[in-house]
Amino acid sequence: MSTTLKSIVEENTTIAGRRFDLFFMALIILSLVSYAVETIPDLPEPVIELLNYAEIAIVTLFTVEYGLRIYVASRKWRFATSFYGLIDLIAILPFYLALVLPALAGTGLDLRMLRMIRLLRLFRAFKVVRYSKAIRLFAAAFQIAKAELVLFFITACMLLYIAAAGIHFFESEAQPQAFSSWFSSLWWAVVTLTTVGYGDVYPITLGGRIFTFFLLLIGIGTIAVPSGIIASALGRARAQQEESK
Amino acid sequence: MSTTLKSIVEENTTIAGRRFDLFFMALIILSLVSYAVETIPDLPEPVIELLNYAEIAIVTLFTVEYGLRIYVASRKWRFATSFYGLIDLIAILPFYLALVLPALAGTGLDLRMLRMIRLLRLFRAFKVVRYSKAIRLFAAAFQIAKAELVLFFITACMLLYIAAAGIHFFESEAQPQAFSSWFSSLWWAVVTLTTVGYGDVYPITLGGRIFTFFLLLIGIGTIAVPSGIIASALGRARAQQEESK
Amino acid sequence: MSTTLKSIVEENTTIAGRRFDLFFMALIILSLVSYAVETIPDLPEPVIELLNYAEIAIVTLFTVEYGLRIYVASRKWRFATSFYGLIDLIAILPFYLALVLPALAGTGLDLRMLRMIRLLRLFRAFKVVRYSKAIRLFAAAFQIAKAELVLFFITACMLLYIAAAGIHFFESEAQPQAFSSWFSSLWWAVVTLTTVGYGDVYPITLGGRIFTFFLLLIGIGTIAVPSGIIASALGRARAQQEESK
């Protein structure tokens, strides 16, 4: 019977195993929705109570699941210290900590944030064959393009540094509030080079605008280069996958 | 004669068939333009009347066309339940429903919205050889990259979830209006990660800005990764198409 | 001697020919700069006079060049009706028309706008070997991806139509000014789907925001798909170019 239980908990090839997985995936999503609903201010009392009961039920079920996974694991310690084992633990721990240490609730340290870790449990859903193939493809592409991506990332950071220093030089006098220091100018640099452009800060001096002009001409690469790296690495990874078949 | 009629209605290889197609394509576009013009507020009375007459004429012609298509179809029921058959029906149905049930007009249920379905009828225009080849290429690329696109989409949704929860954590106190709950923070997350950046909501606290900084560094992938997936899948699909020749 | 003149005017392989080309390229750029400077309001009188003299000098030189090109052309009529021949003519014609028909100056028809056509003359500069190779590559890639680009363009237009109709449905009541009709909603749709996001118009209702949410999830493709098409077509065109060598 333990073998059957093991196959239900750990595999998704049997109907019962798939149902087990689907049930806990639905539970994770329910838990995420409940977390989101809790953030709404001035919720009516009954809703808050309902959410509390839901949280207790969810944590109970997660605890049972965690126990089961430990129970059926061939090498228990190895599972407990694995990526998924740790996530499963962190997903339920905050609840028990808050029970044991009620004093923590008032310290501003928001343990509820840790519940977001449950999100990572969703990755288990990708164990299905077709997705694990796609994950391997991404992993292979990442391996191929690792050095290039790091190089791009460092160059982008340098560009951000220069952009912030440059715009601070041109705008700090005209807009001492928005571009008060290199750090506040960095905010502008990020928002501009990622082309988000909220419009909360923008250059108004002639020098600042000319600087932005040239920065943006270069900055198009901020989006074009990673696209290109990923496209060519994925193409290469796909070709390797075809060959190995 | 029925064979001739059939070839005119269903095919676009003869001159008459092509004219038939062009006429109804022009009619669809006219119908879409008329829908757009109707939304202009305070239209003069004669224009409204003209639009009403145009709508009656368009629906009449669409009804005739629908009848013809049913009439010439070898397997009538199959056509009626096919994608194009259903679209053709939905494109004219609202008009007749509004006639039969005038009470509906006042219920706020805007049947006119359904007229937009006519847009989908334009897809018939892509039956031409060169476009159907391009559609097959897109379909093949989509088939190749399906799992990767789903994976990206789910990861993007997770990122949106985390982004909304994170910015809510940092900004809800400083801007209780704009970031009142996870749901209103999600609006910011979407507008920011797609790099639209309207500027109606943006972080103002130091914590929120640092969080956005790191989010955007990761978020460049939101645009770069799908580009890369599509580019490599299209490249692969094109190569397969060349080989099969 | 006519052969020498012909080689100077039409070719860029000799030193004299290259100097001839460089001189007129500099003149085009000078003419574009002068056009830009003229738009500055409240220019001092001497600057306006200088610009007028510059314009007369530029047009005179362009006229001489046009005459030379006609003179050395083997088939004069063919040159006069060719792409470059027509551009050369349109680049000088407005000046003479304004002289002959001074009445035109006051009619609001701004003939000066036509001077921008001179920009197209810069394309002659790309006749150099390495650029003409790059142009051939782009042309080949465009040929390969023509149907796909048209398909994408039509689908994008449909998406814009639906986006404008949808946001008008959700927002016209809450913001009757900004989303008064389908046409004003189209402005929002373009600014949003291209991720420009000025922030002059944005949805404020819950329905409008949820609609925008889903629109943007699809809309990432607006930028990712053309990138992918161009990347794979360029890759294919480059491979063909390598093979033909």
Added chain:
Amino acid sequence: MSTTLKSIVEENTTIAGRRFDLFFMALIILSLVSYAVETIPDLPEPVIELLNYAEIAIVTLFTVEYGLRIYVASRKWRFATSFYGLIDLIAILPFYLALVLPALAGTGLDLRMLRMIRLLRLFRAFKVVRYSKAIRLFAAAFQIAKAELVLFFITACMLLYIAAAGIHFFESEAQPQAFSSWFSSLWWAVVTLTTVGYGDVYPITLGGRIFTFFLLLIGIGTIAVPSGIIASALGRARAQQEESK
């Protein structure tokens, strides 16, 4: 002993050499951080003093390093005039110039800006094998796509010229402040075509909006085309690298 010193300073294959490199990399980053902190207004006196001492220490160490690099170089003059040699000099020169010519401090010529040159010293870090392979890949891709990138860049500049002239034509009357001349309209053109869209300037007339509509439809290429060029060039460069193995 000089051989050992040489290997420590110039190479990073020994442990001592790697530590030497890491130490000076940390120093560069410290120097950049200190530059950024200095821009914060109203710093308390002790912090300013600390930063001054840090600057003296950093420059001293950089000077020692520069001396060492000259000392161990086989061909001293060649190193001094090389890319890295010049950067090393410019990184310390402003400090000594300010000492020698204290009068410069008040002339508005901000020698401190030159300290940003130190950023370029970070490139030395990329001498490691895996990064130099990635750099070679980028260099090869750039070599392959050089003409195409230049062509794209020139076409983009032409598009910017036309965009600025066009929007000035449509909007200068309605918004004489924001679109006063071609030059101020150029600012709008850059911010729009790079899809940053701050929202400080945007068209409000019907003509201006229709012009922007068509401009943006073309303008998607501003981001899609360079992505495509880089992707296909990287793909080609990677294939060449594989072949040569």
